[in-house]
Amino acid sequence: MRSPILKRFIATLFAILLFFSIFNIHKDLTYITRIYPDEYRSYYIPSSLHAKVFSLGYTNALSDLLYLWFVYYWDWYGKNVRYSYMEHTFEVMTDLDPKNQDAYIIAALLAFVPLKWDLVYKFLDKGIEKNPENYVIPYDAGNYALFSEKNYERAAKYFQIAFERNPERTTIKNLLAYSLSHKGDLETSLKYFEEILDKYKNDDSPEGNYYRFSSVLHIFEVKNEIAKRDVEKAVEKYRAKFGKNPPSLRVLKKEGFINEIPKDPLGKDYEYDPNSGTIKCVSKFNPKEVIGRW
Amino acid sequence: MTKDAILVKNLKKHFKGHLSIGRIEALKGVNLEVKEGGIYGFIGPNGAGKTTTLKIITGLIFPDEGEVQIFGKPHTDYIIRKDIGFLPESPYFYDYLTGEELVKFFGSLFGIQKKELNERTKYLLDLVGLKGKEKIPLRKYSKGMLQRVGLAQALINDAKLLILDEPMSGLDPIGRREIRDLILKLKEEGKTIFFSSHILADAEMICDEVAIIVKGKIVQKGRLEELLAKDVQFYDISFKGIETPPELKDKVVVAFEGYSMIRLKDEDEVDKALATLINKGGKIMSLMPHKTSLEEIFLSSIEEKKNE
Amino acid sequence: MSRFKLSCMQVIAIAKNTYKEAIRSKIFYVLMAFAIAMLGFAVILSFLTIGSQKRVILDLGLAGISFFSVMTSIFVGIGLIYLEIEKKTIYNVLSKPLPRASFIVGRYFGLMAVLGINLIAMLIILSIALLFFKGFTPMIFYAGLFIYLELAVITAIAIFFSSIASPVLSAICTLAFYLIGHTSSTFPEMLVPLLHNDIQKKIALFFFHILPDLSILNVSNLITYNIPIAPGFTIRGIIYAVLFSTLLIFAGCLFFKKRDLV
Numbered sequence: 001m002r003s004p005i006l007k008r009f010i011a012t013l014f015a016i017l018l019f020f021s022i023f024n025i026h027k028d029l030t031y032i033t034r035i036y037p038d039e040y041r042s043y044y045i046p047s048s049l050h051a052k053v054f055s056l057g058y059t060n061a062l063s064d065l066l067y068l069w070f071v072y073y074w075d076w077y078g079k080n081v082r083y084s085y086m087e088h089t090f091e092v093m094t095d096l097d098p099k100n101q102d103a104y105i106i107a108a109l110l111a112f113v114p115l116k117w118d119l120v121y122k123f124l125d126k127g128i129e130k131n132p133e134n135y136v137i138p139y140d141a142g143n144y145a146l147f148s149e150k151n152y153e154r155a156a157k158y159f160q161i162a163f164e165r166n167p168e169r170t171t172i173k174n175l176l177a178y179s180l181s182h183k184g185d186l187e188t189s190l191k192y193f194e195e196i197l198d199k200y201k202n203d204d205s206p207e208g209n210y211y212r213f214s215s216v217l218h219i220f221e222v223k224n225e226i227a228k229r230d231v232e233k234a235v236e237k238y239r240a241k242f243g244k245n246p247p248s249l250r251v252l253k254k255e256g257f258i259n260e261i262p263k264d265p266l267g268k269d270y271e272y273d274p275n276s277g278t279i280k281c282v283s284k285f286n287p288k289e290v291i292g293r294w
Numbered sequence: 295m296t297k298d299a300i301l302v303k304n305l306k307k308h309f310k311g312h313l314s315i316g317r318i319e320a321l322k323g324v325n326l327e328v329k330e331g332g333i334y335g336f337i338g339p340n341g342a343g344k345t346t347t348l349k350i351i352t353g354l355i356f357p358d359e360g361e362v363q364i365f366g367k368p369h370t371d372y373i374i375r376k377d378i379g380f381l382p383e384s385p386y387f388y389d390y391l392t393g394e395e396l397v398k399f400f401g402s403l404f405g406i407q408k409k410e411l412n413e414r415t416k417y418l419l420d421l422v423g424l425k426g427k428e429k430i431p432l433r434k435y436s437k438g439m440l441q442r443v444g445l446a447q448a449l450i451n452d453a454k455l456l457i458l459d460e461p462m463s464g465l466d467p468i469g470r471r472e473i474r475d476l477i478l479k480l481k482e483e484g485k486t487i488f489f490s491s492h493i494l495a496d497a498e499m500i501c502d503e504v505a506i507i508v509k510g511k512i513v514q515k516g517r518l519e520e521l522l523a524k525d526v527q528f529y530d531i532s533f534k535g536i537e538t539p540p541e542l543k544d545k546v547v548v549a550f551e552g553y554s555m556i557r558l559k560d561e562d563e564v565d566k567a568l569a570t571l572i573n574k575g576g577k578i579m580s581l582m583p584h585k586t587s588l589e590e591i592f593l594s595s596i597e598e599k600k601n602e
Numbered sequence: 603m604s605r606f607k608l609s610c611m612q613v614i615a616i617a618k619n620t621y622k623e624a625i626r627s628k629i630f631y632v633l634m635a636f637a638i639a640m641l642g643f644a645v646i647l648s649f650l651t652i653g654s655q656k657r658v659i660l661d662l663g664l665a666g667i668s669f670f671s672v673m674t675s676i677f678v679g680i681g682l683i684y685l686e687i688e689k690k691t692i693y694n695v696l697s698k699p700l701p702r703a704s705f706i707v708g709r710y711f712g713l714m715a716v717l718g719i720n721l722i723a724m725l726i727i728l729s730i731a732l733l734f735f736k737g738f739t740p741m742i743f744y745a746g747l748f749i750y751l752e753l754a755v756i757t758a759i760a761i762f763f764s765s766i767a768s769p770v771l772s773a774i775c776t777l778a779f780y781l782i783g784h785t786s787s788t789f790p791e792m793l794v795p796l797l798h799n800d801i802q803k804k805i806a807l808f809f810f811h812i813l814p815d816l817s818i819l820n821v822s823n824l825i826t827y828n829i830p831i832a833p834g835f836t837i838r839g840i841i842y843a844v845l846f847s848t849l850l851i852f853a854g855c856l857f858f859k860k861r862d863l864v
Contacts, residue, residue, distance in 0.1 A: 049788065049791060049792060053785045053788050053792065056781065056784040056785065057784045057785075057787070057816070057817040057820045058661075058665035058668070058669070058820070059823060060661040060665070060822065060823045060826055061661045061662050061664075061665035061666075061822075064647075064651070064657070064658050064661045064662060065647075067651065068647055068650050068651055068658070071651065071652055099823075099826075099827045099829075100657070101653075102651075102652065102653030102657075105653075106652055106653065349693070349863070352693075352696075352697035353696065353697065354696055354697060354862075354863045356860065356862060372699050372700060372701050373605065373699050374699070375698060375699040375700075376699040378697070380694070380697040380698075382690070382693040382697065385694060386690040386691050386693070386694075387691060387694065388619065388623060388691055390622065390623055390626040390627065391619070391622065399618075399619050400698060402611060402612070402614075402615035403611075403615055403616075403698040403700055404698060404699065405607070405608040405611050405612070444694075447694070
């Protein structure tokens with residue numbers, strides 16, 4: 001043991017041994033904590049107000065860090081607690097940095113996966129409220145309502161907000177008109193579709209072609225819907241008076257329930273079914289032909 | 295009439311003890327008059343109040359009582375320090391600067407213009423013997439080199455009055471000699487030099503005037519030769535040609551081949567002894583008064599102070 | 603030479619010397635390295651995000667720059683006067699024909715020069731990172747100006763405490779001041795709901811307006827979302843910071859003037 005080299009060697013060996021012991025214990029501890037049920041994983045995010053104090057004014061940076069942390073650890077928590085944690089985390093994040101559009105959209109997306117609609121709209125509503133200029137968030141909300149929830153009233157509400165914030169974007173106007181037509185506000189819908197058509201009348205770009213095609217198609221449908229609705233209303237009044245459906249549209253006109261016998265957008269007659277009291281469009285509609293004619 | 299370069303009147307200063315408990319009287323009424331021209335030594339043991347006095351003179355600390363005048367003007371106005379070159383005790387300098395930068399920095403504090411500053415820096419570093427070492431950062435300087443660069447910066451403003459706190463501490467014998475020569479040279483240039491020291495040999499060699507401070511009080515001051523002349527300790531008389539008279543027998547120090555030397559305490563005794571010896575036909579070879587050295591004055595002052 | 607001109611020369615000389623001190627000290631480079639590492643970290647983190655990468659770089663980058671500059675200013679600033687006394691280097695400076703106020707002002711400007719260069723270097727690095735991600739906006743230099751204004755105030759506080767207290771105490775006080783300055787804007791939100799009667803609320807709000815509010819000098823959130831700066835904001839921000847620093851330096855000089863340098 002007198003040799004200094006031997007001493008140094010033993011000391012080094014000891015240090016290496018220590019290092020590996022610590023390393024292994026840490027590994028074991030990590031493994032043990034992993035077999036705990038997910039619910040036992042600690043979650044602590046302070047309230048928004050405390051987080052604001054804690055951030056020392058760098059609220060955006062803290063919000064970003066929370067966001068990064070959450071994106072990577074969000075599936076770390078059990079399914080039964082995950083969404084309440086998520087709700088709180090995003091609540092704090094958006095309080096810290098209310099302008100961060102991504103936060104609202106990602107939060108909505110995460111809540112959309114298990115179809116928690118109230119959570120989806122809660123975040124998007126907050127985003128809409130906190131960002132009075134932003135049209136992407138209401139547009140996103142409208143898309144959820146229209147395509148996934150198929151709640152046309154809600155979709156129309158969100159697209160209306162998005163449209164008011166950005167009247168120039170045709171996508172928004174197009175979807176707004178579409179939602180309105182499903183909601184039943186056919187005249188406004190028709191007006192918007194006609195405006196779109198007018199805008200792209202002479203536009204030969206792919207976008208222009210698409211909107212021209214789409215609006216022509218929709219105008220055709222909405223016009224049919226309007227005629228159908230008007231006839232049904234008149235038929236109802238007729239039935240209230242005479243106790244039965246009118247035998248033909250001509251009778252309906254003669255009795256003064258409608259001013260004109262409706263024609264379909266191609267100028268042809270509708271087919272009337274006295275049993276149900278509804279009309280049906282029988283014209284073959286070829287949009288290309290129509291577009292060509294305009 | 296020559297004005298006093300430094301006039302200190304009844305200077306008192308106390309410090310608080312540790313944690314503000316207790317009271318340490320550092321200066322108990324110090325009076326000094328440093329005449330223009332010449333070298334004034336301010337001597338005292340460690341902790342006697344030398345540095346405190348110098349700090350008050352240079353405006354670093356404020357006295358409780360008393361006043362200081364520099365060339366007849368109160369020292370409280372900072373502009374008066376334009377005429378002072380100061381070397382603090384064991385100088386601490388910015389060790390990240392080079393010697394040259396340091397001297398230039400202090401020069402610029404006096405408002406010396408760049409061209410003049412460059413020339414003067416070069417001259418002074420040469421003067422204190424740091425030629426060729428200007429570009430070395432101070433943290434690589436030895437203690438002696440630091441002392442030299444400190445002296446160079448004290449001279450940068452070509453002041454009429456130089457205040458040097460322990461200028462020779464930390465130097466080897468050759469260094470001390472060089473600094474001593476430098477101080478003497480500065481005196482020849484007509485500057486007033488006021489320096490503190492606890493090393494008496496240095497003071498004794500170059501001072502015109504000294505003041506000794508012990509425990510915050512000046513115990514002795516005056517021209518060096520007067521101070522030394524004041525107390526003659528004893529006189530040695532050597533004579534030959536006769537036997538030592540019986541009344542002086544007990545005073546004999548040496549008797550050798552007809553020469554004798556007697557030692558006497560005071561002047562009356564000397565007169566008497568001389569009369570006796572001459573009467574008896576003796577031949578006086580020498581009469582030598584033994585004066586006190588500065589060290590002895592110093593030590594006796596401290597003793598007196600202790601006994602008080 | 604007039605006293606004023608002499609004082610100006612002295613202030614410049616001391617500022618230059620302070621600058622040299624910082625540039626030649628290791629701590630400066632250590633903090634620089636930390637700040638650069640922080641910027642690198644922001645870039646790496648930005649790869650992990652879902653959504654806008656440049657926003658993460660900008661947010662974390664500006665916050666990091668601000669934070670590290672403030673730390674530099676606090677930890678260099680508190681030693682600015684006190685360490686000179688402790689190392690006894692101050693004796694030689696103040697025994698020159700130099701009013702003590704000039705010394706403090708010189709030290710202050712010296713450190714501000716260092717912090718300015720430090721800040722510009724970090725902003726350039728951030729710009730390069732942002733250019734790389736096509737997120738560069740010249741407004742980060744506007745944010746830089748406001749970070750600098752904040753540094754001016756923090757450095758003044760550090761110098762103020764350094765001229766009256768020991769480094770540890772002044773570090774604690776300056777950090778406390780920084781924390782209060784950055785959280786005081788949330789006090790009304792925090793405190794007022796806890797109070798029950800109007801008098802308490804009025805007192806609380808009165809103290810809120812007395813407290814220094816440094817968060818009004820934090821414009822990085824505005825830069826991230828390109829929110830237009832309100833007219834009159836810039837000039838008021840500059841005046842606020844300048845007046846605040848002047849007040850603190852002035853108070854520091856008053857305390858330092860009568861201090862015994864034992």
